[in-house]
Amino acid sequence: MPIALSVVFYAQYFASRAQQTLLRRWVEVLGAIPSVVYGLVGITVVVPLVNSIAPPGTSLLAAVLVLVPMIVPTAALFYFAAIESLSAELPKIAAALNLSRFRYVTRVVLPSIHRQVVSGGLLAFARALGETMAVLMVAGNVIQIPGSVFDPVRVLTANIALEMGYALGIHRSALFLTGFIMVGFVLLVLLFSEGTNRLTKRLEVRV
Numbered sequence: 001m002p003i004a005l006s007v008v009f010y011a012q013y014f015a016s017r018a019q020q021t022l023l024r025r026w027v028e029v030l031g032a033i034p035s036v037v038y039g040l041v042g043i044t045v046v047v048p049l050v051n052s053i054a055p056p057g058t059s060l061l062a063a064v065l066v067l068v069p070m071i072v073p074t075a076a077l078f079y080f081a082a083i084e085s086l087s088a089e090l091p092k093i094a095a096a097l098n099l100s101r102f103r104y105v106t107r108v109v110l111p112s113i114h115r116q117v118v119s120g121g122l123l124a125f126a127r128a129l130g131e132t133m134a135v136l137m138v139a140g141n142v143i144q145i146p147g148s149v150f151d152p153v154r155v156l157t158a159n160i161a162l163e164m165g166y167a168l169g170i171h172r173s174a175l176f177l178t179g180f181i182m183v184g185f186v187l188l189v190l191l192f193s194e195g196t197n198r199l200t201k202r203l204e205v206r207v
Contacts, residue, residue, distance in 0.1 A: 001121040003068070004075035009109075012083055013101050024080065031073030039137030042066040047138055054150040058140035061149040066134050071124040078120035082113040122193045126186050132157040156182060 011023040046065045051057025086109065094104040110117070132155075140152020143159075154162075160175050167175050 001075060001117065001124075004072045004079055004120070004124070005110075005117065007072070008076050008079040008083065009105050012080075013105055013109075027073045027076045027080075030069060031077060035070065035131060035134040036137075038066050038070050039134035042134060042138035050150070056140065056152060058138055058152050059150045060139065060146050060153050063135045063139040063153070063155070064149070066138050067128045067131060070131065070134065071128045074127050075120040075124040078116065078123060079113070082116035082120070083109065086112055119193050122189050126189055129182065129186060129189075130157060132161050136161070 007023060007027065011020045015023060042062060042065070046062050047057040049057075050059055050062045050065070090108060090112070091104070094108055099107070135155050136158040139155060139158070141154050141158065141162075142152040143154050144151070146153045156178050160178055163171070164175055
């Protein structure tokens with residue numbers, strides 16, 4: 001969320017028009033790149049980098065570092081849309097009050113889109129939770145509970161993808177249960193987002 005907000009605020013309020021267009025297109029391109037391409041970049045760049053710090057390189061940390069550039073565009077595009085939905089009168093009011101760009105962003109824009117900030121972050125988190133291919137390629141594919149971020153792991157989505165082809169009986173039922181648990185977790189995240197928005201609206205009404 002901080003990375004996505006930083007990119008969006010810089011593009012919208014501090015960059016030149018050419019830089020703004022370039023950043024917007026770059027975010028859109030990053031959001032459209034297939035996950036397997038991120039996995040290839042992770043294997044060739046991220047894994048050797050992590051391996052130089054603590055072998056074997058394929059690890060939970062490598063998976064996190066690959067997921068970050070994958071989910072930032074999801075949140076950033078959400079934030080771009082939120083800012084564009086604001087009233088066109090706000091910049092004029094800020095100029096009349098002689099607000100600097102930084103104060104305008106932090107005191108006017110951010111409070112105005114704070115609900116969308118939370119929703120966009122949770123949406124990106126839900127995408128990260130469901131990612132399979134890129135994580136499978138860089139996480140190490142070892143069935144264990146990691147003791148540190150440098151240990152290899154197998155995430156639940158990858159476990160379902162790898163074992164569903166030959167699973168039978170209770171094994172197959174366990175994989176289906178894993179899928180239902182992940183769906184339930186996503187629903188909990190969405191319910192949390194909705195509850196946060198409603199609570200914020202109530203507080204705003206009281207104020």
